[in-house]
Amino acid sequence: MERELVIQARDGNRNAFAALVAGSIDRCYALAYRILRDLELAHDAVQVAMLGAWEDLPDLRDPDRFDAWLSRLVVNACYAEARRERRWTAKLHMLPTDPPTLPDSASAFADRDELERAFRRLPPEQRAVVVLHHYRGLPLTEVALTLGIPAGTVRSRLHNATRQLRAAIEADSRTASRTNGQPA
Amino acid sequence: MTRPPQFDQMLGDWLGEGPEVAPRELLEAVLVTIPIRRRRRRLLAVGRRYRMLSMPVRLATGIAAVVVFGVVGVSILRFGGSSSIGGASPTPAPAASGSPSAPSSIPTASPSPTSRISGTIQIADGDLLKAGVKYTLTSFTPAFTFAGQDGWTLKGSDPSSAAFWVGSDIGQGLFMVERPAQVLEVGGAVAPVPSDLVAWLQARSDLVLAKPTKVTVGGFAGQLLDGTVRPGAQVNGSNALNIACFAGPECTPDTSFGLGFAADNHFQLVVVSVRGQTLLVDMTSNAAAWNAVHPHLAAFLAGFAFPLPG
Numbered sequence: 001m002e003r004e005l006v007i008q009a010r011d012g013n014r015n016a017f018a019a020l021v022a023g024s025i026d027r028c029y030a031l032a033y034r035i036l037r038d039l040e041l042a043h044d045a046v047q048v049a050m051l052g053a054w055e056d057l058p059d060l061r062d063p064d065r066f067d068a069w070l071s072r073l074v075v076n077a078c079y080a081e082a083r084r085e086r087r088w089t090a091k092l093h094m095l096p097t098d099p100p101t102l103p104d105s106a107s108a109f110a111d112r113d114e115l116e117r118a119f120r121r122l123p124p125e126q127r128a129v130v131v132l133h134h135y136r137g138l139p140l141t142e143v144a145l146t147l148g149i150p151a152g153t154v155r156s157r158l159h160n161a162t163r164q165l166r167a168a169i170e171a172d173s174r175t176a177s178r179t180n181g182q183p184a
Numbered sequence: 185m186t187r188p189p190q191f192d193q194m195l196g197d198w199l200g201e202g203p204e205v206a207p208r209e210l211l212e213a214v215l216v217t218i219p220i221r222r223r224r225r226r227l228l229a230v231g232r233r234y235r236m237l238s239m240p241v242r243l244a245t246g247i248a249a250v251v252v253f254g255v256v257g258v259s260i261l262r263f264g265g266s267s268s269i270g271g272a273s274p275t276p277a278p279a280a281s282g283s284p285s286a287p288s289s290i291p292t293a294s295p296s297p298t299s300r301i302s303g304t305i306q307i308a309d310g311d312l313l314k315a316g317v318k319y320t321l322t323s324f325t326p327a328f329t330f331a332g333q334d335g336w337t338l339k340g341s342d343p344s345s346a347a348f349w350v351g352s353d354i355g356q357g358l359f360m361v362e363r364p365a366q367v368l369e370v371g372g373a374v375a376p377v378p379s380d381l382v383a384w385l386q387a388r389s390d391l392v393l394a395k396p397t398k399v400t401v402g403g404f405a406g407q408l409l410d411g412t413v414r415p416g417a418q419v420n421g422s423n424a425l426n427i428a429c430f431a432g433p434e435c436t437p438d439t440s441f442g443l444g445f446a447a448d449n450h451f452q453l454v455v456v457s458v459r460g461q462t463l464l465v466d467m468t469s470n471a472a473a474w475n476a477v478h479p480h481l482a483a484f485l486a487g488f489a490f491p492l493p494g
Contacts, residue, residue: 018215025214029206034199043210050214115198134192135199166191 006063009054017057021050024067028074034131035078037120045077052077068146071136075128075147082124111169118168126161129154304329312337313348318487321346324361326458328402331487333480344430345442350480357477359484360466362443364428365435371418372437377428381455381462382407390417390425399454401465402488406456412471413447423447428464450474452481458490 002023008016028049032042052073060069119127132143133154140158144151304320313319313332320329323341336350336359344365350357364377370390378384382396386409393411400406419425420437426444429435435442443466445451454465467481 014218017218021214021218022211025206025211026204029210030202030204033202039203043207046206046210047214047217051217054218111194112198115195130195131199134196162191162195165195169191169194 002066003063006057006060006066010057010060010063017054020066024070025050027067028070031071031131031136032074032078034135035075035124035127036081037116041081042078045081046074048080049073049077068142071132071146072148075132078128079124114168114171115165118165122161122164126157126164129157130161130165133158307338309338309340325363326461326490328361329487329489329491330484333483336480336484348484350477356469356473357480358466358468359481360443360468362428362430362464362466363461364442364464365430366442367428368426368435368437374429374435377462381464382409385409385427385453385455388427390414391427399456399485401454401456401463401485402458402490404456404458404490406454406465409453409455410451411453412450413445415447417447419447446470448472452478454485 002020005016005020005023009020025046028046029042032045032049033039036042036045049070053070056073060066119130122130128147129143132138132146133140138146140154141151144154147154304318307313307319307321308323313334313336315332315334317332318329319332320327321338321341323343324346325343333348333350336348336357339347339349341347343363345360345362348359364381366374367377367384369375370388385391386393386396390413391411392414393409396407396409398405399408413419413425417425424444424446426437426442428444429442443453443464445468448471449468450471451466451468454467456463456465465485467478467485469477469481
C-alpha cells in the first residue's frame, strides 16, 4: 500500500503524498524531538523535511526504502535546525555551581537530568545515531544505511556518545556520593 | 566509583519519554504548503522558510494562503488564467546571460518592477550563486547589487536581513547584511541601537576587536572591525554570543534573530551608513577556516553597490 503511494507521490500526485505525510509524520516528529530535545525545533525540522521530501521524491529510486529515506531527511533537517539554533535561537542552560545533595530516592531523577544535559552537549550527528539505535531500535548496519554513512562511522559515533553520556552519569554519581559523605 | 546500573536500559527508557504524536497544526501546515511547492528547485526559499517556521503556524498558514491567492491572481493577470499553479514546468534559475526582465525564481520573492536594476540578475532565497555574475537583491531594504561567488547561496532575506552561506554548515562561511533593530548588552539586556555602533562594539568586554579601519561599501564610507569572541565570555547554552537583533517579537541572548557568533568564530563587522540607515555587515567563519573563506567574504564586500531604485 505504502509502496503504491510512494510511486504515485513520486510521479507528482499530491494526494498520495499527503497520505504518506499523514502516515509518517508522527514517527518523524518523535524522531526529531528526540534528536533536538525541543518541541518547536522538532516541529520546524519535520516541516522542512516533509517539504524537502516532496521536492526530492523523484530522486528516490527504491520506493521500499521510503521510510529510511524520509528518516534521513528528518535527521538532516535536525542537523540544520541544531546548527541554526546554535547561532540564532540558542537555549540558555544555567549549570549549577554546586550540585545539590540528593537523597537516594531522587538519584534517578538526577540521572535523567544529567542525561538530558549531557545529551544536549553531544553533536547532532552523535545524537542521531543514539536515537536511531536506542530509540528506534535499529541495528548499526541499518543506522548506517539510514544515515548514508559507513558502519564504522556509526560505531565510532555511538561509542563516543555513549562514553560521554556514561561519564556524565558517573560524574554525577560520584558527586552525589561525596555530598552524601560516602566514598566515591 | 559508582557505576550507573543498566545504562543502556536507562538510556532507552529516557529516550522513550516524550511525544509520539505530531501536533495537528504541523500536519496542517505541511498539507497547506504542499500545493504551492514546486519541484526541481531543491534550495527553494530555504532561508525564508526558516523565518516562516518561526512564526505561529496559523500565521504561516495564513501567509501560505495569501501566497496561493497571490500566485493565482498574478497568473490570471499574466496568462489569462491558462497557467497552472505548482505544475511540472520548472522555473528557470538565474543565468549569466539573463536580462533585466528575467523572472524571479519564486513568486514570494518577486521584486517590484521599479526596483529592478539594469544588467543584473534578480536573486531569490535559495538561489545558488555563480562567480562572475552580478545580482540584485530587492527583498532587502535598501536593495543592493553584488558579485556572485561560486558555491554560495542566498539562504534567507527580508527587508532587514540577508544571509549568504557557503556549504551546509553556517560555520563554513557566512556573509550577512542587516539593519539592526535592537542590541543586546553584555549580560543580555535589550537596548536600542546606539548612535555610535562602532564605539558600542569596541566597548563590549566579551569581544576581542582590532582597531577599526576605514572601508568603502558600495560607495558609502564604513568602519571595519576584525575580531573574535573573548575566551571566557558569557555565551549561551549553544556556545554562542548574540549581540543584535534585526527583527522578531523577542530579542534575547537565547532566541534572537540577528547577529551572533559562536565562540570559535573569527569575524569582521562593517558598520556603514547608507542614506541615513545604519547597516551591519557580518563576515564570519570558523577561525580554522578563516584564511580560506575570507577572500570570498572580501569579494562580496568589494562587489557591493546600493543603487537607487527606479
